[in-house]
Amino acid sequence: MDVETATARLERAIEAGDEEEAPRTAQALLDLGVEPTHVTAALSRTMAGLGRRFQTLDIFVPDLLIAADAFEAAMAVVEPAFLRSEAGRVNKGTVVIGVVEGDIHTLGKNLVRVMLAADGFTVHDLGRDVKVARFVQAAAEHDADIIAMSALMTTTMGRMNDVVELLRRKEARGNRRVIVGGAPITQQFADEVGADGYAEDAPRAVALANRLLDRPRLR
C-alpha cells in the first residue's frame, strides 16, 4: 500500500467511524515512513470536513460521534511519535473543558474536545459535574488559554457565571478566554456572564477558539 492509498483509507475509516481500521491504517502510514504530521494533518482535515458536513445536516451527531471514536483510536497510535516530532512541540493553545456542576450531559462536550484536539489544541477534559473551583484550579494547573464550559439544562447554566465570578475574585482570568456552549446557551447569555464567546456546536467551537487566540483580548 502506498502513502496516497493509505491516507485515503485512513480518511474513509474516520468518516465511517471504523475504530479498528483507523488506528491500523495510521500505523501503516507510520510504517511507510511518513512524518507523524502527515497523519495528524489527514485526521484534522477529515474531522474538519465532517464538521462542515454536520453544519449542513449532511451528517448528524451519531456520525460525528463515531468519527470522533475512530479519530481518538488513530490519535492514540500516532500521538507518541507526533509529540516527539518538531511539529508536536507546537501547541495551538491549551484548553480545559468540562460540563458544569449539576449537569451530566457529556455528548456535546466530548465532541468539542475531539474537534479541538483534531485542530491542534491541547485539551484537558475535566469530565462532567465539574465544580466551579475545579475549573479555576485546572486552568491554573495547566496554564490554560481557554476554559470551555458546557451545560444542557437551564438549571445548571448559572454555574458558568459562578466560574467567571470566581476567576475574577481570584484574579485568575488574566489572558484566559472563557467559552460556553450547550442547548440552553445563547450569545446573549454568554455576554451577560462575561464569557469571551459562545458556540452553537462543535465545529463552531473550534472556529471560535481559533478566533479568540488569534486576536488581542478585549478588556
Add this chain to the structure above:
Amino acid sequence: MTGLERIRRAVRFEPTDRVPVVPLLGAHAATLAGIPHQRACRDPAAQAEALLAAVHAYRPDAIFTLMDLTAEPEALGAAVEVRPGQPPVVTGYLPREALDTDALERRILTARVPVFVETVSRLRKSLGDSVLVGALICGPLTAAANALGIETLSRMLRRDRDLLSRLLDRLGAAVTALLQRHADAGAHAVMLLEPVATTAILGRRDLEALLLPSLRDINRAAREAAVLSMLHICGDCRASLSLLGDSGADVLSLDSPVDLPAAKDAIGRSAALMGNLDVRRLLPCGSPASVYDSARDLVSAMGRSGGFILGTGCELPADTPRENVARLLAAARP
C-alpha cells in the same frame, strides 16, 4: 366555550372564539405555589396543588403535568438523583440488555411514574372538562436516551441499529401502556416528549426507519383510547417536519427555532401546531411588552381558523416572571 372545547375544535381545524393558549407551566407552577420541585415530582397532591394554582392564576386552556424526563427512565431502572432546587437528573445508566425485555410494559408503571398518573386524576377531579388535562410522558427515543445515555444511543444509531430498533419497539409498547394508564386516570391528552428527536441527532432517514413506526403505533392507541395525541420536539426539527406531520399525532408542539408559519405550510392539515415562544430568553428575561408583542405577532401569522394553539417552545423556566406569563395568556384574548 371551555378550554377543552376550544382545543378540540382547534385540533379539528375548526374556528374558535379565540386562539387557545397553553403554556407548559409545570416548573413555574411549582415555584408560583412555593412547592419545591423535588416535592412536586414525588407527591401527586403537591403537584396537583401547584398546577391548580397556576390554572387559577392564569386561566390557560389546558394544564399538563410537570415535565420530568427522568421519571420513565427511573422506572425502567436508571439511577436518578435529586438535588435541592434542581430537577432530577439521571446519574446511572442501564446496560442495553436491560431494555431488551417484554417486562418494560410493567416496569414503566413503577417508581415515580404513578405520581404523574395520580396528578392527572386529581386535576380531572378538580377541573372536570373545563380545561384540557394532559400528561407529559417520555417518548420511546428519549426514554431510551435517558435510560442508556445519549452517547450509547447515538453509537447504537450507527453500529447496532437492529438492537436499537427492537428496543424502540419495546419502549413504544411500554409508552402505550403508560398512555393507557393516563387515559384511565382521565387525561384528555398525552404529549410525548421527544427532545432527542431533534434533527441534529436524528436525521430524516433515522426518524423514518427507527422512530416513526413506534410513534404511529402510540398515536393509534391514543385515538382508540379517545385521547388527543401530541408530540413535542425540542430544538430545530425543520428538516423532519413532513415526517413528523405523518406520525399520526393530532398536535405537533414545536420549539422556538422552528418558524411556525413555515411549519404550517410544510405539514398542511396533517396535524395542528402548538408553540412556540422562546423559553430561553424571551419569557424568562424579556419585558412583558415584548412577550405580548411576540405572542400577538405569532397569533396573527398563524391565523384564527383553527389548527393552532399558542404556547411555549418548551416548559417555562421555574423563575419566569409572573407578569410575562400573564401577558402571554393575554395575547390570546381579544
